[in-house]
Amino acid sequence: MQDVAPRDYRDAMACLGAAVNIVTTDGAAGRAGFTASAICSVTDDPPTLLVCINRSSSAYGSVTRNKVVCVNVLSARHEQLSRLFGGKVPAEERFAAAAWSTLATGAPVLADCTAAFDCRIAHVVNVGSHDVLFCRVVALQRSGCTDNLIYFGRAYHTVGVTDPAEAGPESASGPS
Ligand SMILES: NC(=O)C1=CN([C@@H]2O[C@H](COP(=O)(O)OP(=O)(O)OC[C@H]3O[C@@H](n4cnc5c(N)ncnc54)[C@H](O)[C@@H]3O)[C@@H](O)[C@H]2O)C=CC1
Numbered sequence: 001m002q003d004v005a006p007r008d009y010r011d012a013m014a015c016l017g018a019a020v021n022i023v024t025t026d027g028a029a030g031r032a033g034f035t036a037s038a039i040c041s042v043t044d045d046p047p048t049l050l051v052c053i054n055r056s057s058s059a060y061g062s063v064t065r066n067k068v069v070c071v072n073v074l075s076a077r078h079e080q081l082s083r084l085f086g087g088k089v090p091a092e093e094r095f096a097a098a099a100w101s102t103l104a105t106g107a108p109v110l111a112d113c114t115a116a117f118d119c120r121i122a123h124v125v126n127v128g129s130h131d132v133l134f135c136r137v138v139a140l141q142r143s144g145c146t147d148n149l150i151y152f153g154r155a156y157h158t159v160g161v162t163d164p165a166e167a168g169p170e171s172a173s174g175p176s
Pocket residue numbers: 009010011013014037038052054129151154
C-alpha cells in the first residue's frame with residue numbers, strides 16, 4: 001500500500017469545505033483562542049462535539065489546562081477576525097478586535113456569532129500532530145443564524161439562507 005504524502009493529503013482536504021469557528025478558552029491557565037475548521041458534532045446524547053487542536057498552537061497549553069472551550073461559529077462579517085485568530089497575532093490583540101461575554105464555563109463567547117457551544121473537555125485523544133478534544137456542551141447561544149463563513153479551496157466563502165425563519169428562533173440555554 002502506497003503512503004499518501006502530507007502535501008497531497010492537504011491538497012485534497014482543501015477540496016472539503018468546512019465552517020469556520022473561533023475556539024476560545026479562559027481560566028487559571030489564561031485566555032486564548034484560535035481559528036478552527038476541524039470541528040464536528042459527535043452525538044446529541046450527551047451533547048458532544050470534537051475539536052482538533054495542533055499541539056504546536058499558542059492556545060494549546062491554555063486549552064488543555066483550563067479544560068474548557070467555547071466554539072464560536074462565524075458568519076461572513078467575521079472574516080477579518082478569523083484571520084486574526086488564525087495565527088501569529090498576540091492573544092490580547094485577537095480578543096481586542098471583538099466583543100465577548102461568557103455563558104457557563106467562563107470561556108469567551110463572541111457577541112454576534114451565529115452559534116456558540118460552551119463546553120467542558122471530557123476526553124482527549126492524541127493523533128499525530130493534533131489532540132482530538134471530545135467536548136461536552138454545557139450551554140448554548142444562537143443568534144441571527146442566517147449565514148456561515150466557510151473555508152474552501154484555501155479561501156473564505158459564505159453560505160446563507162434567504163429566509164431567516166428556516167434557521168429557527170434565536171435562543172440561549174444552559175446554566176449561566
Ligand atoms: N486542521 C488544522 O490544523 C488546519 C490548519 N490550517 C492551517 O492554516 C494555514 C493555512 O492553510 P491553507 O492555506 O488552507 O493550506 P494547507 O495546505 O496548509 O491546508 C489545506 C487543508 O488541509 C488541512 N490541513 C492543513 N494543515 C493541517 C494539519 N496540520 N493537520 C490536519 N489538516 C490540515 C485543512 O483541511 C486545510 O483546509 C496552515 O498553517 C494550516 O496548517 C488550516 C486548516 C485546518
